[in-house]
Amino acid sequence: MATRVARTRLRLRKIPRQQRSAHMVETIVEAAARILETRGLAGFNTNAVAERAGVSIGSLYQYFPSKEALIAALSDRERKRLVAGIAETYRQAAAPDLVSALRPLVRAAIRQQLARPALARALDFEEQRLVLNEADRRTTQDIAGVVMALLGRHRRQVAVHDLEEAALDLIAIARALIDGAASRGHVEPAGLESRIMRAVLGYLTGRANVAA
Amino acid sequence: MATRVARTRLRLRKIPRQQRSAHMVETIVEAAARILETRGLAGFNTNAVAERAGVSIGSLYQYFPSKEALIAALSDRERKRLVAGIAETYRQAAAPDLVSALRPLVRAAIRQQLARPALARALDFEEQRLVLNEADRRTTQDIAGVVMALLGRHRRQVAVHDLEEAALDLIAIARALIDGAASRGHVEPAGLESRIMRAVLGYLTGRANVAA
DNA sequence: CAGTAATGCGAGTAATTACTCGCAATGGCT
DNA sequence: AGCCATTGCGAGTAATTACTCGCATTACTG
Structure with missing residues (x-):
């Protein structure tokens, strides 16, 4: 034996x-x-x-060295792809105004996340459970950084003060809507893009203090 | 022994x-x-x-009978509280217009979710992993139902066609922003309410087709 | 071709954990 | 008090799974 x-x-x-x-x-x-x-x-x-x-x-x-390390490596790989896509998109865009600067970013995020929707969802999911390692944290910060840079450039069209908070919120909104669409199987990039853009622009430019 | x-x-x-x-x-x-x-x-x-x-x-x-059943029971309890709070709020509000109809709902959701933030996050989280049982599914539908009813009432102020999709998206947005704020420890209901309201109103009333 | 360092292999180990089952305690009854 | 159905108990079981370690294979060197 x-x-x-x-x-x-x-x-x-x-x-x-x-x-x-x-x-x-x-x-x-x-x-x-x-x-x-x-x-x-x-x-x-x-x-x-x-x-x-x-x-x-x-x-x-x-x-x-461990299961966690493997997940971290995978998470890192996917996140780097997303960052690369977004950073590249941002660099290329001439960005005359807020809307036309934001739209390509949103589109890039949608394309990346819907390429492998189940994977993206599982990772979005896993990333909060996991205490992220340094590498992951860096790339997360990279995405927020790009968004912050964009917001900074168009400061005048934006009604928020805390740019970092805004960047994190916008990322959360985009994620939530993309993941939700993916889970329902509604994979129609055009409609999704429009919905995210509306929410994001509302967040940035809206006045919610309108009384009853 | x-x-x-x-x-x-x-x-x-x-x-x-x-x-x-x-x-x-x-x-x-x-x-x-x-x-x-x-x-x-x-x-x-x-x-x-x-x-x-x-x-x-x-x-x-x-x-x-099982661990899953226990989680389901907990999930159900918390969700019922949320539904109860939201449904009650909706019933009480006179709701002359969209904004003043939405705001109390958002406020109720924030209050409920921030009452036990870690628990709410863990459950939001768990609920997608779990294949929800009938009871859970019903209560989820209940929240969406209230939001849909609200949107239906103010149809004229709303620029969306698919009310169910809109309801699910709005819930996802609110959740994402609340969970994000909770995870960062930024538990300031007023600011959070304003941010959610802006995103939600942008989603419902915005025109994102503004060309570049 | 022989020697050998590097590399791949996978049975085995230890730890965790969902869940069972036979027994003991309880308390409502007469 | 004495009976016994109900209810709680917790050691034990079986399954899963992250991870190790000693050996086999490989392919580079001369």
Whole structure:
């Protein structure tokens, strides 16, 4: 008994040593993403991820010290994509006014989050449960930073004082509406964009003190 | 070994049989709430709840067939409170116009959710993970129903067509902003109310199609 | 081809935890 | 007081799962 029968091992011959590590990491992270979006957080365990990746648990733990670290890596990857998309969009836009500056950002956020809606939702979800690591916190701050920069540029059209609070609120609004739409299966970017824009502009420019 | 030493048992003498069951249920649900808000979802387990309630695990399982059932009961209780507060507020308000109809609802929601912020957040959170039971689904629908009724009454001031979608979106916005404020510890109802009102009114009345 | 460091493997371990079941205490009854 | 149905108890069980460790395989070096 307990005869160690080597089953189908990884075929690594093709990949030179130097690139192996990066390849393994990417394979495992992508497997984690797939498990998370198909089985949800409840069905997410390291053994399942390893199996999906076609890798042993031992190997998984060679690259990630813990389950949390794996989730953090995945979260970081997805967040970096979002940040990249948003930052790039912001840089390109000429941004003559508030509305035309905001719209592309909203559109970029929608496109990114709806590309893999279940994954985005699961992560949005997980990120508050998890005590975020430094890397995650940095990228979150990056998104808020871009929004703050935008608000700062159009200060005159904006009726809020606390720009950081506003940035965080706007991000929360966009997330909530995108996640909600995704959960209902209403994946119609145009309508969604319009709804988010209305809420966001109302937040920034509205006067809610209108008495009864 | 294994001598069954009865430790401090429940002192029930005071409570007549008929009321016992309800008392136990309430005690356990409240203990569940406290565990959830102090240790979070990760630290929430039935043994901890039983201990906190001063009740044995056996007793817990006498009243709740499963952990999920317990969470569902808690979720249901909190949600019913929210619905009650909102429905009552809606009934009382004369509601001459959209703004003065919406504001009390927003205020009621804020008050309810900030009464026990950690609990509200944990539940908001848990409710999407959980496949909601019929009771929960009904109460969710109840909140949306009140909002839809309100929107219907003020149709002329509202620029949206799909009232159900709008109701769900508005609830999501309010939740996101309240939960976000709670997580940051910014518990200042007045400012929060204003921010939510601006976003909500923007959503309902704004024209986001303003070209660049 | 032989030697060997690096790498992958996966059975096993320890910890957690939802849940059961047989027994003990209780208190309402006569 | 004595009976006994009801109710509470909590040690134990089974399942899950994060993670380890010693070994097998690989592929680079000469």
